[in-house]
Amino acid sequence: METTDLIFRIILIVIIFAISLVVAMYSTYAERKVAAFFQDRIGPNRAGPWGILQPLADGGKMFLKEEIIPTNATPFLFIVGPSLAILTACIGSAVIPWGQKMIIGGHTFDLQVTDINVGVLYIFGVVSLGVYGVMIGGWASNNKYSLLGAIRAASQNISYEISMGLSIIALLMLTNTLSLREIAEQQHGWHWNVLRQPLGFVLFIVCAFAETNRTPFDLPECETELVGGYHTEYSSMKLGFYLFAEYINMFISSAVMATLYWGGYNYPGMDWVAAHTGPALGPLIGVGVFFLKIFLFIFFFMWVRWTIPRFRYDQLMDLGWKILIPLAIANIVLTGLVSTALTHFGF
Amino acid sequence: MESLSNKKKVLEVKPLNFLERAYLPAIMGGLATTMKHFFKKPVTISYPEEKREFSENFRGMHSLKRDENGKERCTACGLCALSCPAEAITMTAAERQPGEEHLYREEKYAAVYEINMLRCIFCGLCEEACPKEAIYLDGDIVPADYLRKDFIYGKDKLVEAPLNQ
Numbered sequence: 001m002e003t004t005d006l007i008f009r010i011i012l013i014v015i016i017f018a019i020s021l022v023v024a025m026y027s028t029y030a031e032r033k034v035a036a037f038f039q040d041r042i043g044p045n046r047a048g049p050w051g052i053l054q055p056l057a058d059g060g061k062m063f064l065k066e067e068i069i070p071t072n073a074t075p076f077l078f079i080v081g082p083s084l085a086i087l088t089a090c091i092g093s094a095v096i097p098w099g100q101k102m103i104i105g106g107h108t109f110d111l112q113v114t115d116i117n118v119g120v121l122y123i124f125g126v127v128s129l130g131v132y133g134v135m136i137g138g139w140a141s142n143n144k145y146s147l148l149g150a151i152r153a154a155s156q157n158i159s160y161e162i163s164m165g166l167s168i169i170a171l172l173m174l175t176n177t178l179s180l181r182e183i184a185e186q187q188h189g190w191h192w193n194v195l196r197q198p199l200g201f202v203l204f205i206v207c208a209f210a211e212t213n214r215t216p217f218d219l220p221e222c223e224t225e226l227v228g229g230y231h232t233e234y235s236s237m238k239l240g241f242y243l244f245a246e247y248i249n250m251f252i253s254s255a256v257m258a259t260l261y262w263g264g265y266n267y268p269g270m271d272w273v274a275a276h277t278g279p280a281l282g283p284l285i286g287v288g289v290f291f292l293k294i295f296l297f298i299f300f301f302m303w304v305r306w307t308i309p310r311f312r313y314d315q316l317m318d319l320g321w322k323i324l325i326p327l328a329i330a331n332i333v334l335t336g337l338v339s340t341a342l343t344h345f346g347f
Numbered sequence: 348m349e350s351l352s353n354k355k356k357v358l359e360v361k362p363l364n365f366l367e368r369a370y371l372p373a374i375m376g377g378l379a380t381t382m383k384h385f386f387k388k389p390v391t392i393s394y395p396e397e398k399r400e401f402s403e404n405f406r407g408m409h410s411l412k413r414d415e416n417g418k419e420r421c422t423a424c425g426l427c428a429l430s431c432p433a434e435a436i437t438m439t440a441a442e443r444q445p446g447e448e449h450l451y452r453e454e455k456y457a458a459v460y461e462i463n464m465l466r467c468i469f470c471g472l473c474e475e476a477c478p479k480e481a482i483y484l485d486g487d488i489v490p491a492d493y494l495r496k497d498f499i500y501g502k503d504k505l506v507e508a509p510l511n512q
Contacts, residue, residue, distance in 0.1 A: 034385075036389070037384070037385045037389070038381050038384050038385055039384065040384055040387050040388070040389050040390050040391075041389050041390070041391050042389045042391040042393070045393075202371070303378060303381060303382070304374075304378070306381055307374070307377040307378050307380070307381045308374060308377060
């Protein structure tokens with residue numbers, strides 16, 4: 001690896017890390033604003049113009065609050081829980097292709113931290129590690145309600161991971177690759193996978209809602225039934241990390257959905273734009289389009305939150321096991337039949 | 348039996364059809380409804396800067412009125428105290444001395460007039476009982492305070508400001 005390439009990679013890692021933190025920070029603000037607009041209110045508007053300093057104020061509050069570690073908690077695990085949650089949320093961004101390859105002064109810069117050929121598997125592995133943060137947090141609190149909340153959260157995450165994995169298999173049958181870069185490249189222009197896999201996308205987005213613990217599947221933090229769920233005993237920034245991890249997860253899963261199904265950085269007419277703007281600026285426009293898609297998905301997450309009420313726990317499990325998994329399997333069979341028919345009979 | 352009002356609706360519980368069971372159309376409808384609200388004008392009133400007007404018949408803090416010459420109307424007849432169901436009003440009557448004609452309208456006036464705002468239920472019966480149109484509940488919301496004794500409002504807080512000040 002060349003030195004310039006190495007330096008570029010390090011800069012890219014720092015930038016992506018900063019971006020995902022800032023996006024998560026401002027998602028909390030956006031969530032409050034969006035919630036306000038959906039409820040005919042104004043929302044935070046006191047800290048700075050239009051309240052844009054609100055996340056900083058919230059962060060400051062989180063840091064300055066008293067930090068409590070319960071007497072009977074396991075101190076080490078108690079701290080590891082939220083750290084794991086935020087770590088697993090952050091490292092998912094490593095394989096996401098943020099844009100096309102950029103060419104500046106003869107050098108090719110890859111707008112992706114690392115293009116591993118098992119990118120999809122990596123994402124799934126990281127996402128499933130997120131359960132540990134929740135589970136350890138609930139266990140280390142030494143509080144039976146936290147533990148119950150953690151078990152609920154863990155079983156929900158595991159159940160929905162199955163149908164998520166199954167829904168992605170149908171997509172992989174079409175793409176024949178696990179590399180996110182290649183999947184994004186295959187959707188060049190407007191050949192977006194959502195057009196070939198509409199059912200798969202619906203299944204995937206439902207599972208993504210459950211995986212990120214967003215409404216209507218936000219049962220891990222059901223105040224009315226479980227005090228606070230797995231993070232009942234947490235205070236100050238350790239609680240903040242759990243909440244923050246949720247927003248980073250939302251950002252990463254939006255990026256994954258945009259990459260897998262909605263064409264990533266591709267948009268109709270991109271070749272024409274690239275030819276007119278050059279090999280350095282063209283990919284940057286693609287990055288802008290990619291972020292636009294991500295923000296639309298984040299907005300969709302919030303939109304759904306203020307529309308659909310929370311599921312009951314048994315309904316949640318019913319939906320996951322009795323509906324989504326059979327549908328995902330049917331989707332696989334359907335995809336196999338159609339693609340075989342297409343290749344063999346040449347329709 | 349025939350319903351008298353003709354408004355009775357018999358509820359039919361039909362099994363859900365496929366689209367209804369699939370949830371998704373209903374969810375789309377819900378999303379459309381919330382999206383409509385996204386573009387509505389907010390109804391928020393930013394309180395310290397903007398204040399909402401009270402309605403015409405709002406009953407707030409009491410005030411003891413003066414007449415057109417700036418004399419106190421109250422004659423300490425005690426009807427307000429008598430009509431008060433919460434027994435919040437007390438007063439001490441005094442006789443007007445020569446040279447005080449410009450202060451009090453009649454020969455008798457209230458030397459002390461106190462309303463315990465912790466007892467007052469803002470029913471407005473004092474207003475109705477007053478034969479001299481001396482007391483009205485036309486003020487603002489009674490402000491909060493730290494000590495119970497500060498909620499006993501005397502004439503200093505109740506009497507209207509003099510006319511030409």
